[in-house]
Amino acid sequence: MFKISSLTFKNPVxxxxxxxxxxxxxxxxxNSVGAIFTKGITLEPRMGNPPPRIYETPxxxxxxxxxxxxxxxxxxxxxxxxxRNLRTRIFVNVAGFTVEExxxxxxxxxxxxxxxxxxxxxxxxxxxxxxxxxHPKIAASVVERVRKRTSxxxxxxxxxxxxxxxxxxxxxIDAGVDAISxxxxxxxxxxxxxxxxxxxxxxxxxxxxxxxxxxCVHRVRDCGVPIVxxxxxxxxxxxxxxxxxxxxAVALGSALLRDPYAPVKIIRELKLLMGKG
Amino acid sequence: MTKxxxxxxxxxxxxxxxxxxxxxxxxxxxPGQFFQVRTSDTLDPFLNRxxxxxxxxxxxxxxxxxxxxxxxxxxxxxxxxxxxxxxxPLGKRLKLKKRKTLLIAGGIGVxxxxxLALKLHARKIDFTxxxxxxxxxxxxxxxxxxxxxxxxxxxxxxGSRRSMTAVSALRHIDTSMYEIGYTCGPKKMLVELQALxxxxxxxxxxxxxxxxxxxxxxxxxxxYEGMYKRxxxxxxVFELGxxxxxx
Numbered sequence: 001m002f003k004i005s006s007l008t009f010k011n012p013v014x015x016x017x018x019x020x021x022x023x024x025x026x027x028x029x030x031n032s033v034g035a036i037f038t039k040g041i042t043l044e045p046r047m048g049n050p051p052p053r054i055y056e057t058p059x060x061x062x063x064x065x066x067x068x069x070x071x072x073x074x075x076x077x078x079x080x081x082x083x084r085n086l087r088t089r090i091f092v093n094v095a096g097f098t099v100e101e102x103x104x105x106x107x108x109x110x111x112x113x114x115x116x117x118x119x120x121x122x123x124x125x126x127x128x129x130x131x132x133x134x135h136p137k138i139a140a141s142v143v144e145r146v147r148k149r150t151s152x153x154x155x156x157x158x159x160x161x162x163x164x165x166x167x168x169x170x171x172x173i174d175a176g177v178d179a180i181s182x183x184x185x186x187x188x189x190x191x192x193x194x195x196x197x198x199x200x201x202x203x204x205x206x207x208x209x210x211x212x213x214x215x216c217v218h219r220v221r222d223c224g225v226p227i228v229x230x231x232x233x234x235x236x237x238x239x240x241x242x243x244x245x246x247x248x249a250v251a252l253g254s255a256l257l258r259d260p261y262a263p264v265k266i267i268r269e270l271k272l273l274m275g276k277g
Numbered sequence: 278m279t280k281x282x283x284x285x286x287x288x289x290x291x292x293x294x295x296x297x298x299x300x301x302x303x304x305x306x307x308p309g310q311f312f313q314v315r316t317s318d319t320l321d322p323f324l325n326r327x328x329x330x331x332x333x334x335x336x337x338x339x340x341x342x343x344x345x346x347x348x349x350x351x352x353x354x355x356x357x358x359x360x361x362x363x364x365x366p367l368g369k370r371l372k373l374k375k376r377k378t379l380l381i382a383g384g385i386g387v388x389x390x391x392x393l394a395l396k397l398h399a400r401k402i403d404f405t406x407x408x409x410x411x412x413x414x415x416x417x418x419x420x421x422x423x424x425x426x427x428x429x430x431x432x433x434x435x436g437s438r439r440s441m442t443a444v445s446a447l448r449h450i451d452t453s454m455y456e457i458g459y460t461c462g463p464k465k466m467l468v469e470l471q472a473l474x475x476x477x478x479x480x481x482x483x484x485x486x487x488x489x490x491x492x493x494x495x496x497x498x499x500x501y502e503g504m505y506k507r508x509x510x511x512x513x514v515f516e517l518g519x520x521x522x523x524x
Contacts, residue, residue: 021493039495047505050523054488054496056348059321061488065495068505207320234320257324257488257496258315259279259364 002226002248005153005178007114009034009089012249013239013267016181016230017093017117017157018065019256022079023086026260033263034249035089037117037157037181038075041109043101045071055190055200060209060232061254062188064202067095067122067129072108080112091155095119095129099142103149115152118142118177121159121184122203130184134163136171143175155228158182160216169220180220181228181251183213206254207232214245221246234262236269243274279315279364284355285337290417293344294385295353299361302336308373308393308459309482309514312365313490314340316348326352327487327509329389330366341417343385367490368513373397376456378404380426381470381479383443383462384415389482390461391418398425405430407450409443409462412436444469452476460517468522481517483508 001008015023015030017037023030030036048068055062070078075092083090090113096102106116120139122129132138133156143156156172158165160183169180185203192199213231220227229247232254233239239250255262286298313325326348331341344353355361373396382390387408397404406426410416413436423429430450432441444466452475460470461482470479485508488496492510499508500521506512 019489019494021495025492048495048498050500051498052486053498054486054494056322056324056486059323061323063488063494063496065498068495068498206323254323257494260489260491260493261278 004115004155004226007089007153009249011267011270012243013263013270014228014249014251015256015263016251016253017119018063019253022075022083023088023090024079024082027086029261029263031087032267033088035091035114036086037091037093037251038083039069040067040093040095040119040122041069041072041075041105042067042095042097043072043105045069045074052200053202055202057188057190057204058208060204060206061257062190062200062202062204063185064200072105076108076112080109084112089114091115091117093117093119093157094146095122096142099145102142102146106146106150111150111152113152115154115178116146116150117155117157117181118146119157119184121157121161130159130161133157133159133168133184134161136167139168140171140175143172143177147176153178155179155181157184159184160212161187165216166220166223169223173223173225177225179226179228179248180223181230182220183209183216183231185209186212205232207234210238214241217242217247218245233266234258236266236273239266239270240273279362281360281362282338284357284359284361287355287357290341291415294415294417295342295344296331297340297342297352297355297361299338299340299363300336301338301363304333304338304366306330306333306338306366307370308396309371309389309512310366310368311490311513312338312340312363313367313487314352315362316351322348322351324348324488325364325490327367327484327490329482329513330392331388332392332395341385341388341391364490367509369510371514373400373402374457375400375402377454378402379452379455379458380404380406381443381447381458381460381462382406382408383460383466384410386461386463386466386482387417388461390459391422393459394422394425403427405455407432407443407446409433409441409446442466442469444473447473459514464522467517467520471517471520471522474518479517480514481520483513483515483520
């Protein structure tokens with residue numbers, strides 16, 4: 001059984017950040033998975049981006065939500081106490097716009113969760129996000145500073161957009177993360193030919209990106225820490241492929257857009273496959 | 278929970294508008310509520326299509342759907358006896374008010390308002406049904422609407438002697454007697470209707486591309502009273518005057 005730092009998990013199927021809110025609505029689903037990555041939390045509340053925020057593409061979906069969330073204060077007051085009642089591991093997805101913001105968010109939450117996922121890869125914000133995760137030095141500086149503020153397990157969520165996730169992973173591991181999750185969504189755009197402007201720019205997810213996500217996981221497989229693989233996992237077979245390619249666990253994202261109960265089914269399918277394997 | 282249901286009846290209302298009737302016992306949907314309907318067993322199209330309830334009688338759920346893209350085209354290929362994977366009912370429950378009511382439908386926006394009309398009729402609440410479409414052949418369920426509405430007004434933009442939209446028709450109607458309105462139709466129509474600033478509250482049944490349809494993904498934002506609300510769980514029915522359309 002794999003561990004992230006000293007944490008064990010009831011199964012290797014997690015729910016990715018951004019598709020499950022804070023996990024409180026579908027408790028049966030939440031309690032069935034190994035861990036939940038919360039919606040990204042910022043220091044201040046964020047309204048998110050104007051519509052359209054979502055657009056379907058072949059076997060995929062582009063989102064441009066823009067980190068809508070209540071901010072860390074409100075999160076701690078309204079959601080955190082309830083989250084603690086769930087029977088799963090909770091990782092707060094931390095989204096800072098400056099290095100200091102990552103530190104402050106982590107400090108405010110303290111040790112009331114199981115760990116943190118550092119979002120250095122959001123493609124949908126003007127500053128921060130992916131800008132931190134595309135450069136090994138900057139990514140490492142975020143990890144280093146946050147590492148000093150918490151002893152809880154830290155996971156860095158990486159982008160594969162215009163960078164080599166292996167280099168970023170190595171830098172983050174040297175700076176002290178306990179695991180790597182990847183991939184965040186891919187830069188994507190839909191063009192409105194009538195208006196002669198982009199209709200939506202955002203992050204592409206779903207089955208369309210699965211082969212690339214698998215490639216990325218396979219590329220970083222020997223980095224020395226557990227990998228949480230994600231990107232277009234819809235079935236137990238998909239999850240199994242990620243585990244075989246080098247991931248210790250997988251996270252489900254777009255699958256929940258199609259069916260919020262998908263994790264229950266995927267866990268069942270994966271168990272069967274792992275039993276055979 | 279997603280559920281697989283059987284198509285009990287399929288019929289065409291117009292050239293590109295069809296109805297799927299499915300057996301779905303044990304629910305009590307209200308007007309405006311919708312189901313996330315899977316269009317394909319494959320992963321493309323990937324997302325479900327939000328389809329509002331057009332009627333629910335004797336455990337039979339009716340979806341009235343217009344073919345607008347690939348997903349709805351695939352749904353239009355469903356036949357009697359086929360399986361349909363659905364998730365719902367979703368959306369807030371609407372409480373009916375015993376007031377003199379005006380319904381304003383544009384195009385396929387008639388579907389949820391038809392359900393509302395059936396409910397108002399069952400509750401013996403008086404209402405006028407104003408319904409606009411592009412051409413006369415696009416007007417559907419006309420006879421049912423005429424039967425249950427105190428007054429039914431049908432207008433079309435083309436093919437009739439007086440070409441009109443539902444909103445332009447409103448300018449010729451005395452609306453002073455109405456106490457509440459409900460509307461559903463294209464965004465352009467809702468924007469025009471909002472600009473009319475009617476003297477009674479009007480509630481809009483909103484639609485958009487939805488992701489999950491159940492409040493998780495924050496994909497279906499609508500600006501309402503200065504804040505983003507989720508169409509799927511905070512709506513889909515919102516007070517028209519308080520919506521900030523980004524036009």
